[in-house]
Amino acid sequence: SQQGEEDPQALSIQEGENATMNCSYKTSINNLQWYRQNSGRGLVHLILIRSNEREKHSGRLRVTLDTSKKSSSLLITASRAADTASYFCAPSEIQGAQKLVFGQGTRLTINP
Amino acid sequence: EAGVAQSPRYKIIEKRQSVAFWCNPISGHATLYWYQQILGQGPKLLIQFQNNGVVDDSQLPKDRFSAERLKGVDSTLKIQPAKLEDSAVYLCASSSYHYNEQFFGPGTRLTVL
Numbered sequence: 001s002q003q004g005e006e007d008p009q010a011l012s013i014q015e016g017e018n019a020t021m022n023c024s025y026k027t028s029i030n031n032l033q034w035y036r037q038n039s040g041r042g043l044v045h046l047i048l049i050r051s052n053e054r055e056k057h058s059g060r061l062r063v064t065l066d067t068s069k070k071s072s073s074l075l076i077t078a079s080r081a082a083d084t085a086s087y088f089c090a091p092s093e094i095q096g097a098q099k100l101v102f103g104q105g106t107r108l109t110i111n112p
Numbered sequence: 113e114a115g116v117a118q119s120p121r122y123k124i125i126e127k128r129q130s131v132a133f134w135c136n137p138i139s140g141h142a143t144l145y146w147y148q149q150i151l152g153q154g155p156k157l158l159i160q161f162q163n164n165g166v167v168d169d170s171q172l173p174k175d176r177f178s179a180e181r182l183k184g185v186d187s188t189l190k191i192q193p194a195k196l197e198d199s200a201v202y203l204c205a206s207s208s209y210h211y212n213e214q215f216f217g218p219g220t221r222l223t224v225l
Contacts, residue, residue, distance in 0.1 A: 098211040
């Protein structure tokens with residue numbers, strides 16, 4: 001099964017700046033999901049983009065998907081201290097159990 | 113709607129002991145997942161249930177780990193006997209269907225001494 005690989009592994013920016021995280025995967029997908037995990041807590045679903053969609057917005061979040069390049073990006077605009085967290089992409093396999101396979105995530109730190 | 117409930121939140125045991133975790137998914141969610149998350153890594157799927165049947169358990173160490181989902185609702189994950197490398201956070205998640213968004217519980221932090 002495939003794994004979402006996030007890049008960069010760590011990102012540190014100033015409050016108010018935009019943060020961009022990238023994800024690459026290996027094979028065909030049903031959809032791709034992004035999750036956030038604050039330190040020591042469970043994961044929270046942020047956004048789901050289907051394989052036939054190219055871009056999706058949710059509040060300050062913008063996700064793009066390029067199935068020809070097998071890549072996705074998550075943009076957080078006007079970052080806030082509360083955005084400090086680890087962000088994971090999780091491609092959903094098109095075959096079999098269609099399970100999600102998480103990568104190691106991007107650790108985002110927003111500096112005041 | 114109530115979220116995914118897990119208990120206990122924390123557990124400390126010695127190696128070779130047994131431990132069990134409990135999960136109550138969101139009402140009506142057919143799919144239930146157990147993940148293991150080691151510090152600094154992403155969650156790794158251990159087992160996926162669809163109602164009370166196992167869909168995927170390819171990464172479950174079956175010599176020591178077992179899981180069941182009674183009546184397609186609550187689930188328990190057991191480790192017997194525990195090893196030092198089992199120290200991790202065990203996350204339970206549920207979804208209305210297997211490729212939809214997953215809702216995670218707070219997790220159980222297991223420390224094996």
